[in-house]
Structures are given as C-alpha cells and as structure tokens.
Amino acid sequence: MKAVVFTPTYRPGGLDVLEASLMRQSFRNFVWVVCDERYHDRKKAWADILSRVDFPIMFLNVPKKKKNKRNLAAAYNEAVKFAVGDAFDAFISLQDYIWAPEDGFQKFLWACQDNPNDLITGVTHISRDPFPNKIADLDGDYTIFKEEYYGKPKHLSWEDVRVSEIYRGFDPGAIIQVQEGHWEANWAAVPINLLERGARWDTAYDKGIAYENMDFARRCQKEFGSRTLLDTGNVAISLPHKDYFEGEREEIEEHSNRNFYEGKWDGN
Numbered sequence: 001m002k003a004v005v006f007t008p009t010y011r012p013g014g015l016d017v018l019e020a021s022l023m024r025q026s027f028r029n030f031v032w033v034v035c036d037e038r039y040h041d042r043k044k045a046w047a048d049i050l051s052r053v054d055f056p057i058m059f060l061n062v063p064k065k066k067k068n069k070r071n072l073a074a075a076y077n078e079a080v081k082f083a084v085g086d087a088f089d090a091f092i093s094l095q096d097y098i099w100a101p102e103d104g105f106q107k108f109l110w111a112c113q114d115n116p117n118d119l120i121t122g123v124t125h126i127s128r129d130p131f132p133n134k135i136a137d138l139d140g141d142y143t144i145f146k147e148e149y150y151g152k153p154k155h156l157s158w159e160d161v162r163v164s165e166i167y168r169g170f171d172p173g174a175i176i177q178v179q180e181g182h183w184e185a186n187w188a189a190v191p192i193n194l195l196e197r198g199a200r201w202d203t204a205y206d207k208g209i210a211y212e213n214m215d216f217a218r219r220c221q222k223e224f225g226s227r228t229l230l231d232t233g234n235v236a237i238s239l240p241h242k243d244y245f246e247g248e249r250e251e252i253e254e255h256s257n258r259n260f261y262e263g264k265w266d267g268n
Contacts, residue, residue, distance in 0.1 A: 173233030
C-alpha cells in the first residue's frame with residue numbers, strides 16, 4: 001500500500017507539529033505533498049525538515065487568483081493530479097494544526113482498502129490548554145515545538161462532544177456511516193478509486209471561505225454513490241491556533257461560502 005499525504009498550510013508556525021506527526025507514523029510508505037502559501041518566508045525551516053525526514057516531500061505552487069480569498073480547493077485538485085495514476089491507494093488530508101496518532105495513516109489505508117468508494121474521516125478532538133515542551137513519539141520524547149507556534153496544548157486531549165455524541169454506544173474503533181457534513185478534510189482520506197473516477201473539489205469555493213469539503217462530500221454522494229464513514233478509533237488532536245480565535249473567525253464569517261453552499265444544494 002502507498003499513500004499521498006496532502007497538507008495545505010498558510011498559518012505562521014506549525015511545521016514542527018506536522019513534521020513530528022509524520023515522523024511518528026507506523027506506516028511510512030507515503031509521499032508528503034505540501035502547498036505552503038508562506039514557503040518563501042519559511043525556506044530555511046523547510047530545508048531543515050528535508051535534512052531530517054526519511055520520506056519524499058513534493059511542494060506545489062498554486063497561486064491564488066486575485067478575485068479569490070483562498071486557493072484551497074485549487075490546491076487540493078493539483079495534489080489530486082499528482083496522486084492519480086501513480087499506484088497510490090489513498091489520498092490523506094492532514095491540515096496544518098492536526099497532531100496525528102501514530103497509527104493514523106495505517107488506519108486510513110485499511111479503511112480505504114475496505115471501502116474503495118467511500119470517504120473516510122477520523123475523529124478530531126480539540127485541545128485548548130497551552131504550552132507543552134514535548135510530546136511523546138514511538139521512541140520516547142520528541143521535541144516538536146522547534147519554532148514559534150501559537151496555542152500549544154498542555155493536555156493533548158479535550159473531547160469534542162459534538163463528535164462523541166455521533167458514535168456513543170458503538171464498539172471502540174467501529175467505522176460507522178455519518179452525514180456528509182461530518183467529512184472534515186483536516187483529518188480524512190479519499191480512496192484513489194474515487195479520484196480516478198473524477199471526484200474533485202469545486203474551485204468556486206475559493207472565492208470565499210469554508211464549505212468546500214462539505215460540498216465535496218455531497219458531490220461524491222450524488223455522483224458516485226459514496227458514503228461518508230467515520231473511523232471512531234482514528235483520533236487526532238486539533239491544536240488551537242491563535243489566528244483562528246483572534247481574527248480568522250471574523251474573516252470566515254465575513255467571507256463565508258454558506259449562502260453559496262446552501263443555494264447550490266437547496267432541494268438536493
């Protein structure tokens with residue numbers, strides 16, 4: 001089995017979190033594909049990462065169109081071009097504030113293998129406690145915060161009750177069907193089969209912010225009969241990022257794609 005792991009990133013900090021998440025994985029046969037809007041400001045940080053890791057990294061340059069607020073959907077589609085047709089089995093989405101479990105990639109590969117026509121999402125808990133120095137990896141303590149990062153968690157797990165309500169009562173580690181709106185691309189996977197059949201993100205969502213992944217899941221359901229499956233045992237931690245709580249939320253509300261999304265899917 002082989003995977004593409006795609007990370008779109010634009011926030012300050014967080015590369016240490018990403019590096020450590022990938023370095024601690026039990027499954028290592030992957031290519032890390034990155035679209036970093038701050039690449040030119042972080043060349044040295046990326047050079048340091050390249051000198052340490054033992055897996056290939058590919059960088060995408062996906063310019064943002066002047067009329068758009070984001071280039072996120074376009075970046076996903078460019079990463080898909082790389083993934084399709086090169087003997088990969090899964091397209092894993094790992095965003096820039098997610099602390100991934102050490103068996104997370106392996107679980108996504110197994111789920112994609114067993115459900116080649118369905119979208120897979122993991123559980124994302126949220127940590128709101130600040131400033132640890134170290135997080136343990138497979139071999140012991142691994143210092144991941146080598147550069148400034150906002151809102152580092154002291155205690156790594158704060159259960160997201162919205163998610164736990166969905167799978168309460170199921171066996172631990174069960175894979176269950178959920179609504180398309182629960183497919184969160186911050187920690188999720190798409191079987192290559194779906195991408196080869198033509199599943200893509202709608203770049204119209206780059207004119208604003210958010211809802212592009214909910215739209216992707218609904219399009220996959222409508223066009224390919226895909227289900228959205230939640231692996232209740234694949235639990236990642238969402239690190240609190242200062243930009244979200246101090247400014248990013250306001251930007252999302254001002255430029256939200258919500259009306260576009262609801263208008264597109266009203267009655268469907």
